Amino acid sequence: MSEFYHIVPWFNSDEWQRVYIGITSDADSSKEEALKLLLVWKARCPSLPSGIESTLSLLQVHVQDSKNSHDVANDQLMRLAYSSAVMRFVNHMLDTETAKGTSLYQAAKTLGVPDWIVDLRHDTAHSNILPPLTLLREACSISLKWLQTNYWDNHKQYIQDYVCGQNNVNIPDAYKIQALINFCISLGICTNSKVKIKNLSEIPNLTMRESIINDAKDLLGEHLDLSNLKTVSIASLINILNTHGKKLLKFKDASEIVNEALLGDDGLFLSRELLYFFSATDFKFKNRLYPGYVQCFELLLTFLHTNDLLLNFILALIKLTYSPETSRFKARLASMWLSEILRALKISHNVAQKTKKMAFDKIPKRKDLIQLYEHWYPGSHIKNVLVLDLLKPVPEELQDLKFIQPILSQYNTHLSFFVANLLDLLVPKLNFFAAKRICLIARLIASPDKFPFPPSSTIYTADDVQGEYIDICEQYGRRVVTVVPKIREPPAKFVNFIWNEASDEHDWSTCPIGKVPWQPNDVGVQANIK
Template identity: 25%
Template sequence: MSLSQKHSNLTLVPWFNRNEWDYVYENAYSDHKEQQVKALDLLKVWKLRTPVLPAGVEGTLVILEAILTNDSLLTVEQLCHLYAIGIMRFLNLSAANSEKQGDFARTSMKNELPKWLIILRHDIAHGHQIPSLSSLRMGLEYGLQWLKEKYWEPQCNILRDYVAIEECATEDLAVFLSVYVQVKMESFKNKGISEKAVQNIILRSIIQMSDYGPVGVEILEEMIKQSLPLGQNKSGIGDCLKNVLVTDNALLFGKPESAKIDVEFKKLWSELLNILQEKKLLFVLIGKLYDITIDIEVSHTLKSVAALWIYEILLSLFALKYSKDNENVSISNYIELYSYDTYVQEALRFQEQVLKSFNSYSLYFIEMLLKYNENSDSFIVDTLSLIKHDNSDIKNVTDKIFTLDDLNLEETFEDTLGSIGNSPNINVSRCVRKIVGQQKWTKIEDTSIFANCPFGVLPHQIDLKHPFILM
């Protein structure tokens, strides 16, 4: 499978990382020929890695290869032909390429190429004589500066690394996230944490980071961000979030008061939530929190905290979505998100999942979810009314699992005798003898206790209540 198929929405490039790209850029435009030769050598390596280079890179390779030719080994005529070919290839591949024939002049003017360069190219292609060496040299030097303005400088402002996440990258994410959680929880429990304590936690967990020098929380957050490529391997990332973040030692820590997440505790995780928002992974986290609310092996407290976090995240997304479009919308006490990304399909799928398998913990966040998905007011009212009616019998939820040992069998037996006593056809005095359970079955010799109980009718079955039983 090709790389483009494995990693959609990403562009496969020949450079290893941004540092390698910067190295070529800086050396290509150096005033020293030796530095330009280094850039040319690496450009040739890129050409071997990816035969079809970006137009700006291809043009830079063509021009540098012509300019850096050892002119002492060639005649002036040979050098003129070499420069002429360089100008032609630069213009055709980088500056004035078009899908339509005959559009060269128009495309060149659109790309802000000077008229003299267009005439120079015309003379090369159609003239009987090659232009002078100085004119050709000037054309190449102008082309190199044009590429700097049109390709290298704009790309320098927007180019960034994307690493295809694999198993090793997920392991790195787990390590960085685990250390980040330790630092944050230590800070929350102790009402603050010193830089030295942060260093000790980081270096104790990530030995190889000692080579980087002092590493603070901000650098740790950047490492987490770099370990979260956009839209890739959400399953692996989700498992990592579940194992490290969605635990009682992280997001699910403590017991919420008044059915709310503590304000300071929310602020503690705001930067991490913004990182997940930037990478479009907030609904991956919501999904893992929801799994907690439907897990029968998880305690009531953890389920409640997970449901409250779902509400807080949905509230933040709702505020981001509607405060941007409507200044009159007033929402308070939410985690501010900076990156404006919506989750249309993910939110609708989550709504369908919640409504299909609704439980009492969904009451914490269902209204906010319905509002975020822009359901009509009537649908929201009807849905909430139906849900609250179905859950009206749920008063108190405890973590205790009841068994048969919790039943009071003696009270049950006496209640049965009481109901028998209301029947005129049954002599209660002959039925009050208790049958005491033993470890083994024993045959009852005295059958008098079954007097006035016709075959097929038990003591608690009364003829008035069962008219089809013949007494």
């Protein structure tokens, strides 16, 4: 069987759901049916997960008690049985926290277990008198509800069937992908220059620390030893992820699941809350994202780049920028992220070009390549910008004019944020004047209201805009200098400044971007665009 699947004690997902329904039901008969199936699971797999083991112990006593509720002679036996089940519940479910050196009471507080249940556990283990039966019954009921919320409900949405030999089966990898994304973002936050967390034990937020530990167990469990958090460094987790992460993506439609997890309604990548936590004012008043905010996603984006998922992610971001269903906030944030990612790809391209003819005894480390880049391009300040996989080439599609032409042709009011970076990746490079025209058109589409021109003037192509002037104004209490194109009057052949209907004689497919067929062609520009 594939290493991505686990042998489980239930026969199929329907059997698991029957147990879940029985546990959550108020009817004793349903609970008894669930207990019978749990005992079958115990026979199939003597070492059950802690959540199932604790549920079995508590449910077994509860069902037995409901059958002998009027038998006073069994009172002492039931107290012993309840005490044992509650003790096993506390020991099993709080074990992950107490293993870190915390007390049972602190562990119970962290996980949401009432502290009086811990008191019952102490009385059972150390006192000569067992707790009252009524109190033990209440503890059993609360413990079962806690297990339902913290174990059974968490796993319910991920329980699906896998049939051997079927390649197109819908495998529940969404959970793995979400865990992978959360893991990358959490590690990225830990490596932030302002946080500087070196190992897991230094993470101050208990919830975040527990989340990283759980994700590490799910994704990299067989490659990790988490017995001592002080010895588990963030750098080692990143190295293990980069080494074994590709195995987590060996399934159909991995790219679509990644994009949905990142860009969906619940995704963190375009989250307003996370952005404002790092840089609210920067997003509002600048055309660049705050470096500390970008750094939190550098590990994730590098992972996508290394594993050939970045191209589809870029295309998904571009689609968001012009989709009418995307909010203005998300469209702008997506376009600014595109600018950062495409700029980072240009850095990777420059490194690839420089190192193509260089011979290395061994693969150079990332920090060594960054030092080389700063030597090759003095003043580049590469340490303050997004840097992806420097040994990975840029996706060939983004270097092909035919591939990006539909992106340029799409009416997109946010294209001006990233069009220059997109054109900068083309190989061979686009003619300077043609690139300038495209960027100018994008700026005009993005903010037509900002260009003062007479009511009779109409803009048809980039040739209708001639020259530039400097516009100085006061904005948000600061002096802002803006370069604004000047608008020229349309040529005489346009009657009443309205488009003339084109004839069928024109070959629009050969027309350079930013031109119409009847306008004079710049020979040099046309040769580079074709």
